[in-house]
Amino acid sequence: SPLHALLTSMPKCEHHLHLEGTLSCELLFSLAEANTIPLPSGPEFASPAALRARYAAFTSLDDFLAYYYIGFSVLLTASDFEQLTYAYLSRAAHENVRHAEIFFDPQGHTSRGVSVSAIVEGFQAAAKRAAQEFRITALLIPCLLRHLPVADSKACFESLVAAGHFDARKGGEAEPGFAGLGLCSTELSQPPAHWAEIFAAAKSKGIRRTVHAGEEGPARYVAAALADLGAMRIDHGVRAAEDDAVIEKLAEQGVLVTVCPVSNVCLRVAKSVAESPLSVFVDKGVKFSLNSDDPAYFGDHYIQDVYCAVEEAFGFSIEQWAKIVRDAVDGSWCTEERKAVIR
Ligand code: HPA
Numbered sequence: 106s107p108l109h110a111l112l113t114s115m116p117k118c119e120h121h122l123h124l125e126g127t128l129s130c131e132l133l134f135s136l137a138e139a140n141t142i143p144l145p146s147g148p149e150f151a152s153p154a155a156l157r158a159r160y161a162a163f164t165s166l167d168d169f170l171a172y173y174y175i176g177f178s179v180l181l182t183a184s185d186f187e188q189l190t191y192a193y194l195s196r197a198a199h200e201n202v203r204h205a206e207i208f209f210d211p212q213g214h215t216s217r218g219v220s221v222s223a224i225v226e227g228f229q230a231a232a233k234r235a236a237q238e239f240r241i242t243a244l245l246i247p248c249l250l251r252h253l254p255v256a257d258s259k260a261c262f263e264s265l266v267a268a269g270h271f272d273a274r275k276g277g278e279a280e281p282g283f284a285g286l287g288l289c290s291t292e293l294s295q296p297p298a299h300w301a302e303i304f305a306a307a308k309s310k311g312i313r314r315t316v317h318a319g320e321e322g323p324a325r326y327v328a329a330a331l332a333d334l335g336a337m338r339i340d341h342g343v344r345a346a347e348d349d350a351v352i353e354k355l356a357e358q359g360v361l362v363t364v365c366p367v368s369n370v371c372l373r374v375a376k377s378v379a380e381s382p383l384s385v386f387v388d389k390g391v392k393f394s395l396n397s398d399d400p401a402y403f404g405d406h407y408i409q410d411v412y413c414a415v416e417e418a419f420g421f422s423i424e425q426w427a428k429i430v431r432d433a434v435d436g437s438w439c440t441e442e443r444k445a446v447i448r
């Protein structure tokens with residue numbers, strides 16, 4: 106489509122990208138060897154190509170997450186996280202992403218003896234280099250994990266606070282810090298209310314909050330993320346479209362929904378990109394951004410591919426694209442000064 110070149114040139118922001126979800130099969134195998142980490146013995150671990158083929162056959166969020174957390178096992182050093190962050194930021198910058206807010210799962214690393222400070226150190230080294238070379242900015246958002254006990258989330262959150270990671274809302278280009286707090290992993294049977302006390306504590310400390318909801322879970326989990334957790338953004342949120350009252354609430358509160366239509370197809374949340382409720386969001390005034398989620402696990406479809414797939418499925422006008430891109434900048438958690446530069 107002739108619009109694809111325009112979509113490439115537009116200044117984009119990405120808000121829903123898991124750092125660990127950018128680990129390619131090739132890098133997974135090479136880090137496993139470098140760090141002497143044994144991989145599982147199944148036939149899908151015979152080679153990077155075999156693993157890639159297994160990734161093409163995910164049947165659900167939990168089926169994906171099992172492989173996703175095996176991927177974590179090869180990440181050990183600050184340098185591993187620097188390599189991962191730099192590769193993503195350089196690719197994103199070449200697709201005209203100007204600002205990225207990057208999720209990571211602290212509990213998936215500290216449980217293996219990898220410290221949050223090693224991750225942050227690697228991230229910051231890469232973010233500083235990418236800012237200088239490509240003028241892209243990046244912030245981190247730690248996500249608490251729903252498949253683990255709430256007490257584990259609480260201990261994780263408290264240790265992040267105690268270490269000062271949320272302090273001073275650094276947010277600048279010079280010293281990229283944490284932009285807010287997230288919640289992800291398994292959704293079904295994990296109602297948001299279980300994390301209410303932790304999210305109330307975050308709110309009282311002035312920490313921004315975003316929640317994965319309405320991916321596999323029902324529309325009422327999106328409503329609960331807003332009401333019980335004070336979520337300021339909703340990650341995925343596509344099943345909100347099943348309940349008009351929830352859609353109205355998202356519109357009324359001006360909440361940005363960080364949609365990942367290609368991820369939804371790969372995890373069987375939707376049969377096609379065209380099934381994503383973006384027309385409902387447009388018609389009802391729900392703001393959204395378009396994102397890649399875990400591109401290395403979802404056919405290597407980074408943000409440019411996501412924008413093009415949406416353009417092909419929905420045929421949005423140039424004016425509609427301008428609004429989508431503007432809502433993404435406005436809904437970012439960088440400084441107002443930075444937003445003005447991006448716009
Ligand atoms: N949903 C929930 N948890 C996740 C996802 C997702 O799409 N990607 C990585 N962790």
Ligand code: ZN
Pocket residue numbers: 121123289317340398
């Ligand atoms: Zn996600």
